[in-house]
Amino acid sequence: MEYKMGDRHARWRPDRLLVAFVVWGLLLALSGPLAADYEGDPEEGEIIAYTCTGCHGIPGYNNVYPTYRVPRIGGQNYGYIVASLKAYRDGSRRHPTMNAQAMTLSDEDIHDVAAYFVSLTEDEDS
Numbered sequence: 001m002e003y004k005m006g007d008r009h010a011r012w013r014p015d016r017l018l019v020a021f022v023v024w025g026l027l028l029a030l031s032g033p034l035a036a037d038y039e040g041d042p043e044e045g046e047i048i049a050y051t052c053t054g055c056h057g058i059p060g061y062n063n064v065y066p067t068y069r070v071p072r073i074g075g076q077n078y079g080y081i082v083a084s085l086k087a088y089r090d091g092s093r094r095h096p097t098m099n100a101q102a103m104t105l106s107d108e109d110i111h112d113v114a115a116y117f118v119s120l121t122e123d124e125d126s
């Protein structure tokens with residue numbers, strides 16, 4: 001009797017681990033909508049934007065490759081930049097260069113870089 005109780009107590013419970021994983025998964029799922037509201041950090045964005053400015057020549061938005069037009073994104077609306085980059089990343093907006101650029105960006109990168117470009121506008125206005 002005593003032996004059996006002790007045995008039950010010591011037995012490893014894989015279902016506990018499973019519950020832990022399910023709870024963890026739910027927390028991740030719940031944090032999704034919060035992440036979508038993330039405002040972006042312009043200082044992080046400035047680092048990411050380093051590669052972008054070669055084409056979206058900023059400040060002054062002069063294209064360093066004048067053979068084709070590159071839209072001005074300093075001065076664009078935050079939501080528009082985020083939406084454009086996500087569309088390039090998932091392929092719903094097609095442009096070989098920008099598809100390749102957006103492919104390297106995480107959601108957080110996109111928000112950071114958008115915050116950076118928006119912050120440039122504010123500087124120019126002042």
Ligand code: HEC
Binds near residue numbers: 053070094
């Ligand atoms: C090699 C050149 C090049 C680089 C580097 C580049 N872009 Fe672009 N980008 C373009 C071109 C060309 C377009 C216009 C594409 C089109 O017509 O859809 C564009 C379009 C965009 C647009 C949409 C603008 C609009 O008015 O609709 C956004 C936003 C953008 N780029 C952001 C970025 C960001 C952020 C980076 C850096 C991670 C970046 N780009 C790097 C060339 C570049």
